[in-house]
Amino acid sequence: MGMGSDMTSKGRVTIREVAERAGVSMATVSRVLSGNHPVPASTRARVLRAARDLDYVANAHARALVGGGRKMVAVVLRQVTSPFYAQVAEGVEAEAAARGWLCLVGTTGGDPGRELEFVQLMREEGAQLVILVGGVVEDDAYRERVAHYAQALASSGARLVLCGRPAPDPDIPALVVEFDNEAGARAITGHLLSAGHRRIVFLGGLPGNTALDARVAGYRAALAEHGLGPEAAHVVDCGLGRAAGHRAMTELLKGAENPGRFTAVFAGDDMVAAGALRAIADAGLRVPADISVVGYNDIPLAEDFNPPLTTVRTPAEELGRAAVRIALRDPEHAAGAHHLLGTHIVVRDSVQPPPPGA
Amino acid sequence: MGMGSDMTSKGRVTIREVAERAGVSMATVSRVLSGNHPVPASTRARVLRAARDLDYVANAHARALVGGGRKMVAVVLRQVTSPFYAQVAEGVEAEAAARGWLCLVGTTGGDPGRELEFVQLMREEGAQLVILVGGVVEDDAYRERVAHYAQALASSGARLVLCGRPAPDPDIPALVVEFDNEAGARAITGHLLSAGHRRIVFLGGLPGNTALDARVAGYRAALAEHGLGPEAAHVVDCGLGRAAGHRAMTELLKGAENPGRFTAVFAGDDMVAAGALRAIADAGLRVPADISVVGYNDIPLAEDFNPPLTTVRTPAEELGRAAVRIALRDPEHAAGAHHLLGTHIVVRDSVQPPPPGA
DNA sequence: GTGAAAGCGCTAACAC
DNA sequence: GTGTTAGCGCTTTCAC
Numbered sequence: 001m002g003m004g005s006d007m008t009s010k011g012r013v014t015i016r017e018v019a020e021r022a023g024v025s026m027a028t029v030s031r032v033l034s035g036n037h038p039v040p041a042s043t044r045a046r047v048l049r050a051a052r053d054l055d056y057v058a059n060a061h062a063r064a065l066v067g068g069g070r071k072m073v074a075v076v077l078r079q080v081t082s083p084f085y086a087q088v089a090e091g092v093e094a095e096a097a098a099r100g101w102l103c104l105v106g107t108t109g110g111d112p113g114r115e116l117e118f119v120q121l122m123r124e125e126g127a128q129l130v131i132l133v134g135g136v137v138e139d140d141a142y143r144e145r146v147a148h149y150a151q152a153l154a155s156s157g158a159r160l161v162l163c164g165r166p167a168p169d170p171d172i173p174a175l176v177v178e179f180d181n182e183a184g185a186r187a188i189t190g191h192l193l194s195a196g197h198r199r200i201v202f203l204g205g206l207p208g209n210t211a212l213d214a215r216v217a218g219y220r221a222a223l224a225e226h227g228l229g230p231e232a233a234h235v236v237d238c239g240l241g242r243a244a245g246h247r248a249m250t251e252l253l254k255g256a257e258n259p260g261r262f263t264a265v266f267a268g269d270d271m272v273a274a275g276a277l278r279a280i281a282d283a284g285l286r287v288p289a290d291i292s293v294v295g296y297n298d299i300p301l302a303e304d305f306n307p308p309l310t311t312v313r314t315p316a317e318e319l320g321r322a323a324v325r326i327a328l329r330d331p332e333h334a335a336g337a338h339h340l341l342g343t344h345i346v347v348r349d350s351v352q353p354p355p356p357g358a
Numbered sequence: 359m360g361m362g363s364d365m366t367s368k369g370r371v372t373i374r375e376v377a378e379r380a381g382v383s384m385a386t387v388s389r390v391l392s393g394n395h396p397v398p399a400s401t402r403a404r405v406l407r408a409a410r411d412l413d414y415v416a417n418a419h420a421r422a423l424v425g426g427g428r429k430m431v432a433v434v435l436r437q438v439t440s441p442f443y444a445q446v447a448e449g450v451e452a453e454a455a456a457r458g459w460l461c462l463v464g465t466t467g468g469d470p471g472r473e474l475e476f477v478q479l480m481r482e483e484g485a486q487l488v489i490l491v492g493g494v495v496e497d498d499a500y501r502e503r504v505a506h507y508a509q510a511l512a513s514s515g516a517r518l519v520l521c522g523r524p525a526p527d528p529d530i531p532a533l534v535v536e537f538d539n540e541a542g543a544r545a546i547t548g549h550l551l552s553a554g555h556r557r558i559v560f561l562g563g564l565p566g567n568t569a570l571d572a573r574v575a576g577y578r579a580a581l582a583e584h585g586l587g588p589e590a591a592h593v594v595d596c597g598l599g600r601a602a603g604h605r606a607m608t609e610l611l612k613g614a615e616n617p618g619r620f621t622a623v624f625a626g627d628d629m630v631a632a633g634a635l636r637a638i639a640d641a642g643l644r645v646p647a648d649i650s651v652v653g654y655n656d657i658p659l660a661e662d663f664n665p666p667l668t669t670v671r672t673p674a675e676e677l678g679r680a681a682v683r684i685a686l687r688d689p690e691h692a693a694g695a696h697h698l699l700g701t702h703i704v705v706r707d708s709v710q711p712p713p714p715g716a
Numbered sequence: 717g718t719g720a721a722a723g724c725g726c727t728a729a730c731a732c
Numbered sequence: 733g734t735g736t737t738a739g740c741g742c743t744t745t746c747a748c
Contacts, residue, residue, distance in 0.1 A: 382719090383718065383719045384719090384720095385718070385719060386717085386719080389717095389718090395717095396717075397717075397718090398717070401717080401718085420724090423723095423724045423726090424723080424724050425724070
């Protein structure tokens with residue numbers, strides 16, 4: 001391949017060295033490399049040859065400084081090890097790659113401080129698009145913070161998109177793309193209700209968190225639609241995560257004889273469901289014979305749970321793709337726009353009518 | 359908070375504007391902001407004030423160009439949605455964040471072309487550290503490609519680390535950090551053997567892939583240690599992934615009455631195990647009563663499989679952390695170094711002695 | 717202690 | 733067609 005053979009001085013090869021070797025000016029090299037200016041084939045070949053011999057790579061920073069840089073999109077999420085977030089990131093990445101954009105993923109561990117830090121960083125790096133993913137508790141601090149992000153980003157020509165979290169104010173220059181959590185929750189609660197369940201507990205509430213609040217709302221709405229009073233609702237605010245689900249379910253189960261208390265559980269997401277499933281098994285009960293369980297998100301391994309989990313499918317990768325696609329489609333129209341992506345139930349083996357005696 | 363109130367011209371605020379507002383020179387602003395030069399408190403305060411009022415953020419590209427940029431590490435992997443890879447990425451990210459470094463993750467989908475493209479990109483961006491993660495088939499193209507990466511990166515002062523894949527040549531300036539796949543495979547195969555299994559199939563071979571080949575080698579070694587001849591080994595080269603595992607297992611099961619053929623399966627990784635588990639259940643057989651199954655990697659949801667999977671734990675996040683830690687520790691010593699991380703078995707419920715009649 | 721000036725590697729006018 | 737020149741925003745000598 002012949003590369004690396006002509007390394008001269010240590011450090012990166014610059015356009016100047018390529019120019020010297022090809023016997024042309026830096027400008028010509030630049031023109032050949034960007035290909036946006038007519039250059040005779042012979043010159044062109046000489047330049048390309050020199051560049052290859054020297055194993056030249058452009059300096060992205062110099063290029064960016066002068067305006068011709070690569071576009072960049074940044075995704076900010078809690079953690080990549082969450083199957084759901086990983087899928088969203090993959091969607092963003094795929095859509096970015098398809099456009100030749102660079103994709104940077106940052107994780108915050110749920111800490112607003114790190115989120116702010118990362119957004120700041122992206123401003124420094126000149127990202128064109130910043131995508132914040134995941135539900136949050138919507139308090140004043142949140143609203144103020146996001147309003148600041150949006151304004152700051154907008155003032156330098158960048159765009160902010162909120163995935164699964166609300167815009168603090170419709171006038172703020174931010175785009176929101178999310179799932180219809182309420183509809184999904186209503187549908188799956190309806191599924192449980194149709195199977196005959198009347199005492200369903202919602203496990204994994206997180207008051208103030210917009211995504212969970214919407215699911216709880218959907219759950220309550222479904223209950224009401226089936227003629228049950230508000231007292232039929234039983235939401236356990238244990239938050240998300242497998243551990244939380246396990247802990248809360250264990251607690252619930254030992255509170256009293258279970259069968260008298262509830263016959264089904266609607267877990268706030270599939271990880272909570274995983275924990276609940278384990279807790280139920282540990283208590284010597286069986287799903288779905290004794291208790292039915294449903295989850296939310298349909299993460300890739302939900303079908304491998306014991307039993308395979310009935311859950312609502314939220315096309316996470318599509319959420320990521322949609323975020324960049326929509327943000328890039330009509331820049332002008334974006335401010336304040338709100339896009340809702342649909343979801344649907346996937347039925348597996350974790351639901352069954354309540355046991356006869358219940 | 360007062361920010362955003364003094365936005366002047368569109369576009370980013372520069373250091374010059376801050377200087378004007380504070381009534382000092384650009385140099386002074388720079389000194390205050392980097393904090394590496396003594397500046398009187400009063401001046402300092404004025405500058406800081408101006409910067410805050412203007413909501414100034416430095417231009418990372420300009421900074422990088424002149425040498426004072428933020429360090430950056432890049433991780434390249436097949437996909438973020440693989441639980442194992444996601445954990446490695448998280449480890450790298452955590453270690454990078456702890457040092458104030460930027461972490462960029464790129465995905466290739468397993469395509470060497472995209473891998474090359476991404477490494478090139480990282481050269482352009484001036485990454486100090488590039489980490490390639492995951493097993494590969496080690497052919498001449500691979501060796502040549504990686505040798506090129508290593509040399510190119512090294513020539514501009516950057517470092518290459520290979521995680522779970524071999525260095526093409528010990529003299530190449532690359533560091534390798536990986537798990538002792540052979541030892542892990544030997545241990546878990548021994549676990550199966552100790553339970554009384556003699557006919558164990560290895561599901562998920564991928565000839566040429568270094569990680570899988572090592573596991574197969576460990577499997578064979580364990581068989582030999584227990585006095586079994588080479589003919590006792592039965593490896594199915596179906597490759598990785600849940601789908602592959604499911605397909606191969608289904609095939610295996612319908613080949614003949616199973617009990618006469620094998621009593622245990624060693625899946626190349628946990629995803630393959632997931633597929634195998636499902637196939638076995640679909641065939642009306644039970645794990646571990648009829649067939650025992652073990653996996654590899656101990657992904658986060660392995661304990662939620664049916665039954666909870668006995669597998670070998672490869673501390674993936676630690677792999678990521680170790681990669682950056684070691685690479686940054688002794689730069690000089692790095693070239694050609696080879697670090698092996700230990701693994702251990704985690705016993706759950708998918709193994710049991712073979713059924714009496716088998 | 718602080719300012720002026722040079723220059724990082726590149727692109728884009730503007731000449732010829 | 734191709735070279736010359738002027739910056740992009742910043743840090744850092746080098747003077748004062």
